[in-house]
Amino acid sequence: MERVFVAILTTLFCTILNVKGQENETNWGIKAGANHSSLWDRVEINGRPGIDYQFNTGFYLGGLANFSLSEKWELQPEVLLSQRNIGIEIDGFIDPEADSNLYTATRTETLIDLPVMLRFKMSRLFIETGPQFGFLINQKEEVKENPYGDQEVSLDNYDTFDAGLAAGIGYSFFSKITLNFRYFQGLIKRDESVNSLAFNLGMEYLF
Template sequence: MNKNLFLLVFVFLIFNYNAKAQNNDMTIGFKAGSNYSSYTPKYIISGIEDVRYDRKFGFYFGGFVNFEISDDFKIQPELIFAMQGAKFVNENIEIFDPNDSSSTLVDFESNINESTIIIPIVAQYFVCDNFYLEGGPQFGYIINRKENITKDPFADISGTPTEPMDFDYDKFDLGLTFGIGYKISEKISVNTRYFFGLIERNNTIKSSVFNLGLEYKI
């Protein structure tokens, strides 16, 4: 799957690089950075707030094409691979010991990692020569989802590790992204964005992702 992803990005950039020769108002480039993701709304089971999703760090990388509509306004479609998701936390689980009728509070935690192909299409408005605002729709396709258990008190008690949840998850994601950016030079920019999902996945969750990274124009 990773080889296919690299091939898609390569073809995407080469195709648009050839088109650049015929259009002086278009540039292409690469981008990469880190993300800080989770799910919304707050995940509560039966009114118990000790069960929730927390944010986790991930990364992203990919390519983009930037079309200059005017001196102040540009359109930038992108093709990105991102590793994102959330931490699942269940705190204060009460376990009873039948031998002495006592109980113990334990915590269960896991990392949910989603390998996602993302296609943002953002409009950029330059407030001044170097500073710009941006926003637009973002489409996502989740190519793989894995849950890694990081704290398993049940394994310590029973000796049998807890099996990660395995279900037929929703693969399509859709939402809006918006942010700000700053041109450090003609080729290098730094930008930060926030993405929030508009559609509910797996009947319970919506994506919530902060991004921070660099862009390099070829």
């Protein structure tokens, strides 16, 4: 699966270079905003999700290139630094000596995200969709409650590549400032059980 997404990314990169070489308008810009992210767990224990992942708020920021393909269509590749904060709750530990059988924590993932969005413009409003590739560069887990006391959580050997599909909508207030809402659904099963989910809301500014 990863080879397929790498092949798609290579094809898109070649397409971008081809578009840039044509007589089309190109704009560069920056963007930033908040994300609301979680994970979808496919593992079930006694008919219930093995881990209850909860949506928490983080942020993203980065740069973009906007290629005008025609009067209605645009291609916009982006490079984003994303911090996703994900709540974790596990209820079901069986330890008669523990004060609680509940484990809670917040997992923070820092990624380099590479969305490549195809946009269709309707006056100031636009809709967009495209693939998004992510590379995990840091991951940590802040434990809030642990039935086994203070134990170090190891996040070694976790998958560092993510990929999926993004779709969104936006509105240009001025020629250079845009409000953008986007949803990302990971299509790769990370760590053999989870898929990424993220809602982004932020602003774009074109130079």
